[in-house]
Amino acid sequence: MLPPEYSDYTGYNCFGNTTCDVINGTAGCQKCSQIMCEFCQFGFQTDSNGCEICKCKTNPCMADPSPCPKSSANPVCVVRNNKAVCEKCPGICIMSCEYGFKTDSNDCPVCECRSNPCTQSKCPSDRSYCVVENYKPVCQKCGPIRCSMFCEFGMEMGSDGCHICKCKDNPCMKMNCPPLHICEAQKDRACKKPIVLRLPSAKITPP
Numbered sequence: 001m002l003p004p005e006y007s008d009y010t011g012y013n014c015f016g017n018t019t020c021d022v023i024n025g026t027a028g029c030q031k032c033s034q035i036m037c038e039f040c041q042f043g044f045q046t047d048s049n050g051c052e053i054c055k056c057k058t059n060p061c062m063a064d065p066s067p068c069p070k071s072s073a074n075p076v077c078v079v080r081n082n083k084a085v086c087e088k089c090p091g092i093c094i095m096s097c098e099y100g101f102k103t104d105s106n107d108c109p110v111c112e113c114r115s116n117p118c119t120q121s122k123c124p125s126d127r128s129y130c131v132v133e134n135y136k137p138v139c140q141k142c143g144p145i146r147c148s149m150f151c152e153f154g155m156e157m158g159s160d161g162c163h164i165c166k167c168k169d170n171p172c173m174k175m176n177c178p179p180l181h182i183c184e185a186q187k188d189r190a191c192k193k194p195i196v197l198r199l200p201s202a203k204i205t206p207p
Contacts, residue, residue, distance in 0.1 A: 043082040060084040100135040153185060 021033050032051030037044065040056035047053050061067065061077035061084050068077040068086035076087045089108035092101065099116055101109035118130035123139035130137050131144060142162035147155070151167035158164045172183035 042079065057082065099132060 020027055021030050031049065035044070035052055035054055037054035042057040042059055044052040045055040045057055060079055060082065063084070066077065067084040068075050072086065074086040074088050076090045078085050078087055078091065089106070092109055093111035095111065095113075097113035099114040102112045102114055104110050114135070117132055117135065117137040121130055121137040121139070123130050127139040127141050129140050129143035131140060132138070142160075145155075145163055145165060147165040149165065149167065153168040153170060155163040156166040156168055170185055172185050175183045177183050
């Protein structure tokens with residue numbers, strides 16, 4: 001039904017199972033008229049014509065019988081796009097865990113953080129440092145270094161073969177190049193001939 005402010009459109013004739021609605025000041029025939037209702041979390045119910053009415057749908061996961069039986073492989077019901085979806089595990093908590101979440105008997109994450117896996121791991125003497133990669137302990141020879149410095153030519157190594165917080169010198173400082181060669185600090189520390197641009201000589205015409 002048209003509101004009073006659109007009484008000028010009462011002469012608009014719609015046929016069949018349609019109603020006249022005014023959208024942006026223009027009248028038109030539509031199957032379903034627009035509804036002005038409160039927000040419904042799971043969408044609106046529909047009438048016999050398939051048109052939405054001002055009545056909210058119930059949570060589809062609360063249907064009887066349950067859409068996701070407890071004995072099934074995916075017993076957890078979640079709502080997506082107003083439809084029930086069965087999953088193996090419930091949603092993850094809104095929290096950050098540096099080493100990941102603990103899991104329950106069904107291998108599903110629970111809202112509890114794992115402890116550092118290196119605290120429960122023993123590394124051999126030749127790889128005594130433990131680091132965490134992909135939430136798993138990894139034993140390695142050298143421990144992690146935390147240096148807030150940039151080294152153009154890389155970092156020095158200690159007597160144990162591990163990097164230390166000290167920059168390497170320019171390798172060209174220890175390189176003696178033959179005459180007419182220059183040293184470029186590259187991986188091979190090669191001596192190369194410099195590029196010399198030869199300009200054509202100008203001819204001088206005597207006056």
